[in-house]
Amino acid sequence: xxxxxxxxxxxxxxxxxxxxxxxxxxxxxxxxxxxxxxxxxxxxxxxxxxxxxxxxxxxxxxxxxxxxxxxxxxxxxxxxxxxxxxxxxxxxxxxxxxxxxxxxxxxxxxxxxxxxxxxxxxxxxxxxxxxxxxxxxxxxxxxxxxxxxxxxxxxxxxxxxxxxxxxxxxxxxxxxxxxxxxxxxxxxxxxxxxxxxxxxxxxxxxxxxxxxxxxxxxxxxxxxxxxxxxxxxxxxxxxxxxxxxxxxxxxxxxxxxxxxxxxxxxxxxxxxxxxxxxxxxxxxxxxxxxxxxxxxxxxxxxxxxxxxxxxxxxxxxxxxxxxxxxxxxxxxxx
Amino acid sequence: xxxxxxxxxxxxxxxxxxxxxxxxxxxxxxxxxxxxxxxxxxxxxxxxxxxxxxxxxxxxxxxxxxxxxxxxxxxxxxxxxxxxxxxxxxxxxxxxxxxxxxxxxxxxxxxxxxxxxxxxxxxxxxxxxxxxxxxxxxxxxxxxxxxxxxxxxxxxxxxxxxxxxxxxxxxxxxxxxxxxxxxxxxxxxxxxxxxxxxxxxxxxxxxxxxxxxxxxxxxxxxxxxxxxxxxxxxxxxxxxxxxxxxxxxxxxxxxxxxxxxxxxxxxxxxxxxxxxxxxxxxxxxxxxxxxxxxxxxxxxxxxxxxxxxxxxxxxxxxxxxxxxxxxxxxxxxxxxxxxxxxxxxxxxxxxxxxxxxxxxxxxxxxxxxxxxxxxxxxxxxxxxxxxxxxxxxxxxxxxxxxxxxxxxxxxxxxxxxxxxxxxxxxxxxxxxxxxxxxxxxxxxxxxxxxxxxxxxxxxxxxxxxxxxxxxxxxxxxxxxxxxxxxxxxxxx
Numbered sequence: 001x002x003x004x005x006x007x008x009x010x011x012x013x014x015x016x017x018x019x020x021x022x023x024x025x026x027x028x029x030x031x032x033x034x035x036x037x038x039x040x041x042x043x044x045x046x047x048x049x050x051x052x053x054x055x056x057x058x059x060x061x062x063x064x065x066x067x068x069x070x071x072x073x074x075x076x077x078x079x080x081x082x083x084x085x086x087x088x089x090x091x092x093x094x095x096x097x098x099x100x101x102x103x104x105x106x107x108x109x110x111x112x113x114x115x116x117x118x119x120x121x122x123x124x125x126x127x128x129x130x131x132x133x134x135x136x137x138x139x140x141x142x143x144x145x146x147x148x149x150x151x152x153x154x155x156x157x158x159x160x161x162x163x164x165x166x167x168x169x170x171x172x173x174x175x176x177x178x179x180x181x182x183x184x185x186x187x188x189x190x191x192x193x194x195x196x197x198x199x200x201x202x203x204x205x206x207x208x209x210x211x212x213x214x215x216x217x218x219x220x221x222x223x224x225x226x227x228x229x230x231x232x233x234x235x236x237x238x239x240x241x242x243x244x245x246x247x248x249x250x251x252x253x254x255x256x257x258x259x260x261x262x263x264x265x266x267x268x269x270x271x272x273x274x275x276x277x278x279x280x281x282x283x284x285x286x287x288x289x290x291x292x293x294x295x296x297x298x299x300x301x302x303x304x305x306x307x308x309x310x311x312x313x314x315x316x317x318x319x320x321x322x323x324x325x326x327x328x329x330x331x332x333x334x
Numbered sequence: 335x336x337x338x339x340x341x342x343x344x345x346x347x348x349x350x351x352x353x354x355x356x357x358x359x360x361x362x363x364x365x366x367x368x369x370x371x372x373x374x375x376x377x378x379x380x381x382x383x384x385x386x387x388x389x390x391x392x393x394x395x396x397x398x399x400x401x402x403x404x405x406x407x408x409x410x411x412x413x414x415x416x417x418x419x420x421x422x423x424x425x426x427x428x429x430x431x432x433x434x435x436x437x438x439x440x441x442x443x444x445x446x447x448x449x450x451x452x453x454x455x456x457x458x459x460x461x462x463x464x465x466x467x468x469x470x471x472x473x474x475x476x477x478x479x480x481x482x483x484x485x486x487x488x489x490x491x492x493x494x495x496x497x498x499x500x501x502x503x504x505x506x507x508x509x510x511x512x513x514x515x516x517x518x519x520x521x522x523x524x525x526x527x528x529x530x531x532x533x534x535x536x537x538x539x540x541x542x543x544x545x546x547x548x549x550x551x552x553x554x555x556x557x558x559x560x561x562x563x564x565x566x567x568x569x570x571x572x573x574x575x576x577x578x579x580x581x582x583x584x585x586x587x588x589x590x591x592x593x594x595x596x597x598x599x600x601x602x603x604x605x606x607x608x609x610x611x612x613x614x615x616x617x618x619x620x621x622x623x624x625x626x627x628x629x630x631x632x633x634x635x636x637x638x639x640x641x642x643x644x645x646x647x648x649x650x651x652x653x654x655x656x657x658x659x660x661x662x663x664x665x666x667x668x669x670x671x672x673x674x675x676x677x678x679x680x681x682x683x684x685x686x687x688x689x690x691x692x693x694x695x696x697x698x699x700x701x702x703x704x705x706x707x708x709x710x711x712x713x714x715x716x717x718x719x720x721x722x723x724x725x726x727x728x729x730x731x732x733x734x735x736x737x738x739x740x741x742x743x744x745x746x747x748x749x750x751x752x753x754x755x756x757x758x759x760x761x762x763x764x765x766x767x768x769x770x771x772x773x774x775x776x777x778x779x780x781x782x783x784x785x786x787x788x789x790x791x792x793x794x795x796x797x798x799x800x801x802x803x804x805x806x807x808x809x810x811x812x813x814x815x816x817x818x819x820x821x822x823x824x825x826x
Contacts, residue, residue, distance in 0.1 A: 186693070187690055201671070206655040
């Protein structure tokens, strides 16, 4: 039993697996392209994927608590066109639009959470329905038009620089630090893991399960909205088809990053690594001139691999556990 | 008539316990054979061995003249063994007729002949004298009707040996009569029945012979004409208290909890009180409503009517959160799914109910958390090299201590223990008992639900016996008697 005190190499390796995979990928890609390790390329990849990482930080909260949300992509679609219209058609001031967009993101996630509670369903089932509602609303509101002509101040969100560093990277870093502190240091962060670890035991431990779920919905909604604003600001346009699809990249990345599909496990740093793995792969596939649809096939395969690996690990752990227990009983008897 | 089923020298061991110890048993063709014994006597294990769900380590099973070292579900099925467990194996969304013929082919190679299926099911029910609509959806039926579907399913498979595990536990009193009539009808048709029940009236009405098991051992098989209720109970109990329980001087204290005509979920209707520093044992058979009572007291299940008073004042307990805030804690029966967070560390588990108290604003103080963990870990003598150890890697006894530490750390002073030593080995049991006594001595009041007679009598200051959701009797320490308790619980 005593050797459990010192962490084994295998454990260290396993808990940092996403970063290891990322490192291997980087090395492989640096062979194919001369300028992969250039500062400019790395900053570029980080900059382009900031919005994905921010969305992933919100979505990983949901996944750590043991749920799965399929509507995120269409939530982004909604937030995108609504903010676009508020900025252009109504010409509202930028800070107010940011505030309203965040409010909209929170509202859509809270609606999901309340439906889960009221109808006693899983989030997966509810969002199969609401994703269509959000899609319909988005196209109705935008009238399938492309919205452009954002004010210059808004462009800073996705294209601005502070000194030599792109603003999206700075914002992502700040949000990462805040979320990490939230998850590891606050009691609410613990409740997220508690819910993912065992929902019934959480209820019996006196945790306000609905309250925690609403809090998660609120945080996720805000992150999804921020992510969308950053994206449309970088693109310079908003339209209903922007956003959908992101949810699958994000869910795959979060799984690759070590969050368990059953919830309760995972760290935010792993999530960032998981998203970057997806980003570099997609970058590489683009360089290899693979079509968008071929990329879907690869992403889907990776998602299946990640889920399969997760379940495989769980089964292996259970086997090891029962073997250990049997061993203990045998020695106890002797 | 000869023996249809002959079990010879069956031994089944589980880690730490011998569930069946050299049990031999003969069941004759065409009889209703009652199987009796306290909880843990080995009845369920015996059924599983006959049905082929588990394999015995030693012994043989002789069924209709053929001898097997172990049954498999396939063999028992083809030999006509049907088992009706307490939890039914029905598909709620299908019709009665479809359930009766589940797994059997009716009609052609591709298409099912629904008309034939409905006719067949109708014939079976008519023959059994059961009124039921073969088209109704099984999920919509009462438990009693679902049980009839289970029986019809067995009849349809031409079961020659039907094993019924506590068939009266889940159904209403009025429907038991009907169920018994059908069991007798099955015997007329030549079906052999092994009937497991705690209830004396059923056994005496139905059975031809009775076998008593105790602590995994065969005690005796007797014709019903040669036994009385009293000596049947004596045979089931017939055991000396062989564990030593730490002595404890209980001084009467103030009443802390009063329950007044509390009803919940139709499962119970009960009044009782609990004093400070007292251990109140709650006895009763499976299905008497004990766990449901604990769940309602803890706010985890809906309370329908009645009143709960804490220290004389009416308390509003509508959620576990309110219960904990009022100082009530629950140690659930199911440690793995309800009690603990198996994938997280010991420290994490101990502190999870107290996080707010351990926090400065929203930040959990690591220092205070460590201190709390150490305090309760030492108080309950949790054995581990490190508090970072995951809960699932601990032994059952240590897991239970962690769950208890978690509840105590939330500053509760009334603790509901639901089967406190289930799945815990003997040595650790003693430790749990000592801890419970230590808590009572410090003024913690304890309600202990247990199915283990020794634990009940050894630990309780007072025993409340429940039967069918009601108080069947209350015994003070001087009146403790195993037979008396069993008599009250089984409604003698």
